[in-house]
C-alpha cells in the first residue's frame with residue numbers, strides 16, 4: 091500500500107535531466123531557467139521563489155573558473171538538510187558501497203547546514219580534478235553529459251522547499267552534493283563520468299545519445315553492485331535518498347550487462363522496478379570503462 095510517507099519518499103530523487111533526449115539541440119542553453127509548476131511545493135511561497143531566482147542569478151552571472159558564490163539559504167533550509175541527513179546517514183551506512191563511504195569521509199559534511207558548492211568544489215578538485223559549476227536550472231541531457239568530458243559537473247544550487255524535506259520534483263543541491271559531489275570525490279567514479287562525457291561528444295545520432303543516457307542512468311544514477319554477498323549502491327540517485335536506498339532491495343536485479351542497459355527504458359519519477367547489479371565495484375568499473383572507451 092502506498093501511504094503518504096511512501097509517496098513522499100517515492101519522489102525523493104527525481105533526475106529528469108537524462109530523460110528529455112527528444113528535441114536534443116546542440117545549441118541548448120546551459121542556463122535555461124526552470125519554471126515552477128503549479129503543483130511544485132514552493133509554487134505559492136513568494137519568498138522561496140524569490141530566493142530561487144536569486145540563486146539562479148548567481149549561476150547566470152557565474153564565469154567558469156571563478157569561486158562559486160555562496161547561496162543565501164535560510165535556517166528552514168538548513169533544517170531541510172538536517173532532516174535529510176538524519177534519515178540518510180544510517181541508510182547509507184547500511185546500503186552504500188565502500189567506494190562511496192570512503193569518498194564521503196573525504197568530504198566530511200556538517201550535519202546541520204547545507205554545504206556550499208564552493209567548499210565541496212575545493213575538495214573535489216583536489217581529489218579528482220573534477221569541478222562543479224552552478225547552473226540556473228536543468229540543462230539539456232547533451233549539454234549536461236558533454237560537460238563531463240571536461241571534468242565539469244553542471245550543478246543546481248537551490249534546495250527543495252522546506253515543507254517537503256523528503257520530496258523534490260527536480261534534482262536539488264542535496265542530490266547534487268550527496269550524490270554526484272561525493273562520487274566525484276572517488277577518482278575511479280570521476281573517471282567513468284569523464285568517459286561518459288567523451289563518449290557523448292563522439293555521438294551524433296539521437297538514438298545513440300539515448301542509449302548512453304540510459305547507461306548513465308542505470309550505472310551512475312541507480313547502479314548497484316555486490317559487496318561481501320550484499321547488494322550495495324553506487325548510484326547517485328539511490329545514495330541521495332533514504333527511500334530509494336530502502337526500496338532498491340525490492341527491485342528485480344539483473345546482472346550488469348552494459349549493452350542491455352543501453353536499451354532498458356526507465357521512469358525517473360518512480361522507484362526503479364529493474365536495476366542492474368555488478369558482481370563487484372571492480373567488475374563494474376572495468377566493464378563500463380572498456381565499453382565507454384570503445385564507444
Ligand SMILES: [Fe+2]
Nearest residue numbers: 105261311326
Ligand atoms: Fe543525478
